[in-house]
Amino acid sequence: MSIPFLPNTIFGRPEWLLLLLLLPLMAWWRGRTGKAPTIAFSTAFVLREMGVRTRSARGGFTFGLVLISLTAAIIALARPQKVISHDEENTEGIAICLTVDVSLSMLIEDFYIGGSPVNRLTAAKRVMRDFIRGRKSDRIGIVAFAGAPYYPCPMTLDREWLESNLDRVQTGIMEDGTAIGSGLAAAARRLDKETIPSKVIILLTDGANNSGKLSPQDAAKLAATLGVKIYTIAIGTPGVHMIPLPNGRVITSGRQEFDEATLQAVANIGGGSFYMAQDLGALQDIFDTIDKLEKKEIKKRTVSETEELFFYPLTLAAALLALALLLRLTFLNAAPMTVTT
Numbered sequence: 001m002s003i004p005f006l007p008n009t010i011f012g013r014p015e016w017l018l019l020l021l022l023l024p025l026m027a028w029w030r031g032r033t034g035k036a037p038t039i040a041f042s043t044a045f046v047l048r049e050m051g052v053r054t055r056s057a058r059g060g061f062t063f064g065l066v067l068i069s070l071t072a073a074i075i076a077l078a079r080p081q082k083v084i085s086h087d088e089e090n091t092e093g094i095a096i097c098l099t100v101d102v103s104l105s106m107l108i109e110d111f112y113i114g115g116s117p118v119n120r121l122t123a124a125k126r127v128m129r130d131f132i133r134g135r136k137s138d139r140i141g142i143v144a145f146a147g148a149p150y151y152p153c154p155m156t157l158d159r160e161w162l163e164s165n166l167d168r169v170q171t172g173i174m175e176d177g178t179a180i181g182s183g184l185a186a187a188a189r190r191l192d193k194e195t196i197p198s199k200v201i202i203l204l205t206d207g208a209n210n211s212g213k214l215s216p217q218d219a220a221k222l223a224a225t226l227g228v229k230i231y232t233i234a235i236g237t238p239g240v241h242m243i244p245l246p247n248g249r250v251i252t253s254g255r256q257e258f259d260e261a262t263l264q265a266v267a268n269i270g271g272g273s274f275y276m277a278q279d280l281g282a283l284q285d286i287f288d289t290i291d292k293l294e295k296k297e298i299k300k301r302t303v304s305e306t307e308e309l310f311f312y313p314l315t316l317a318a319a320l321l322a323l324a325l326l327l328r329l330t331f332l333n334a335a336p337m338t339v340t341t
Helices: 012-033 057-076 120-134 158-170 181-191 216-225 261-270 281-294 311-329
Strands: 010-011 078-091 095-101 111-113 117-118 140-144 149-156 199-205 228-235 238-246 250-256 274-277 301-309
Touching: 012 057, 012 301, 078 181, 095 120, 111 120, 111 281, 117 120, 120 158, 120 228, 120 281, 140 181, 149 158, 149 181, 158 199, 158 261, 158 301, 181 199, 181 216, 181 228, 181 261, 199 261, 216 228, 216 261, 228 281, 261 274
Parallel strands: 095 140, 095 199, 199 228, 228 274
Antiparallel strands: 010 078, 078 301, 111 117, 140 149, 238 250
């Protein structure tokens, strides 16, 4: 039974509230008119001098305290309880390692956000941030690679910390190059430490493997033996581009080609898919597709717990009853006082 005006509060034993119906009867019984006196005094004013006038009004005050005390005691017997509800999710989630190319060619500005040109790495981080925000039950980490891999962010469930570490995904930290095989192997090693059954690598690169000692295919086979699925994405447009460097210099990329065959082979070995993204919309669609493909069923259940509140009305009842007794025996003593002559 819920309690009006008190949200999330119920009575555990509401049948005790029926005792409240007796309180008006007690008040009526206490205030009813008494019987007529047996002996009539013609000079009643003489009796007035025999003692102090009874403090009936004050006696009514103490009786009111007793009634309120009984009300609080009955409410305590009804066991008021605060209901604490929360949802529990029953899912193991997925471990996802975003493996991002940070070679100098990722600074080519052939993507657009809001009509303004941005480089490939900025566009990739924009889409990855949205992807991260939508994967609330998954452990996600980041591996970046150029001529060698490095780890901007370990596997975590902390979305805010993960997003802040996207700023560490940048060019110029490692020697230049495109070590796709080394990046895949680093991501696979990270995922191998996870106890979650479902593990995924999303590889994003704009070039062909030209660094590292491990081929992309061999790295993919290593990941597959660890139960890791691999999605590969080629980002950018082919051709000759200018690369604006952070120091203000501008260099040419040379003619850029994508090794689509290698990326397709890696995806096939890893049981995933290969995608090509030449603009921001296509890149967003690819991540949306992967997001839908790698969904785990989340089972939710509502758990309700109760916190007992009877102590509060019980304490109030005891305090009011003690106050009524104290007043009755001291300041509001209604008995006539003896008059001495």
